[in-house]
Amino acid sequence: MSDQLPGKDINVLLAAAVAAPSMHNTQPWRFDVQGHVIDVYLDGSRTLPAEDPTGRAMRIAAGAATFNLRCAAESLGYGTWFGLAPYPSDEPDLLARIVIEPSATQNDELRDLAYQIPYRHTERQPSDTNPIAENVRVELMQAAHAEGAELTWLGDDEIRSVLDLVLDTDLREIHEWQRRAERSHWVGGHRPLDGVPSSALGPRSINYPAAVRDLGTRPNDRLRAERTFEQHPDLAILSTDFDEPSDQVSAGAALERVLLTATRAGVSASFLNQPLEYDDLRPKVQRLTGRPGHAHMIIRFAHSPHHTETGRRPITSLCRTDLVPKVAR
Secondary structure (H helix, E strand, O other): OOOOOOOOHHHHHHHHHHHHHHHHHHHOEEEEEEEEEEEEEEEHOOOOOOOOOOOOOHHHHHHHHHHHHHHHHHHEEEEEEEOOOOOOOOOOOOOEEEEEEEEEOHHHHHHHHOOOOHOEEEOOOOOOOOOOOHHHHHHHHHHHHOHHHOEEEHHHHHHHHHHHHHHHHHHHHHHHHHHHHHHHHHHHHOOOOEEEEEHHHOOOOOOOOOOOOOOOOOOOOHHHHOOOOOOOOEEEEEEEOOOOHHHHHHHHHHHHHHHHHHHHOOEEEEEEOHHHOOOOOHHHHHHHHOOOOOOEEEEEOOOOOOOOOOOOHHHOOOOOOOOOOOOOO
């Protein structure tokens, strides 16, 4: 076995990793490739101090990137060993260490999910009237469980409670200019490399509150066309038993496994996480699941034929290694 992963394989692995979702598409990660080890670090220059003061959303994003990397490794014929947040005291920004080695046994599920990575996108369009099929709901619950998390589907009463919490957060934000300013830094306009461009915001909802987050803060984005969204949205909460940094990274891995599994089933997703950004509201979200734990994501699943993409930064700007080939993106 070579002492170093081939450059072309590193490119495939990191291209998969950076395709993961992150809050406002900040892409808060960087990578260090040494031999057959890839370390995933937080990029401290991409924090969201107003909306994500503890860095929990950044750690979730890093976990999602780590899961994509594991899937890509399987597609290349490798196996992986990994540790999440291995040194929380000494190296708090090191969120995952993945050892990649040739393997005679394949994880067929991860390899299959690797092919879904280019097709997964956050979709903010209205859904059709068909509910998510029961077998798909079960499959998504199993996907979360495989990564140490729980996915809980909400009934009508719980969905109304979520929308009440969304209304609460919107009222609070009227007086929180820091949050609006932070969002405008990352959302709106033409954004080829990071952030959420205006083209990916989707329409505004005619009904309010709605189970879709309106990220628009700029005047032009506030004048987007309006559409009617589904009256009975399919919402689920992703949670973990504990809330240490490693649990938040695990939540990110579970999130991405759920999203890729949904993509394979023809189901898109978007997020309604505003209540989770407030310390006093997050426990209320978890209580809607009827079980102890810590809520990390409120996910809206939908059937939507649209596919809107957001940009990604060049891999060469994110990785410390001399072997990543410089390719056009």
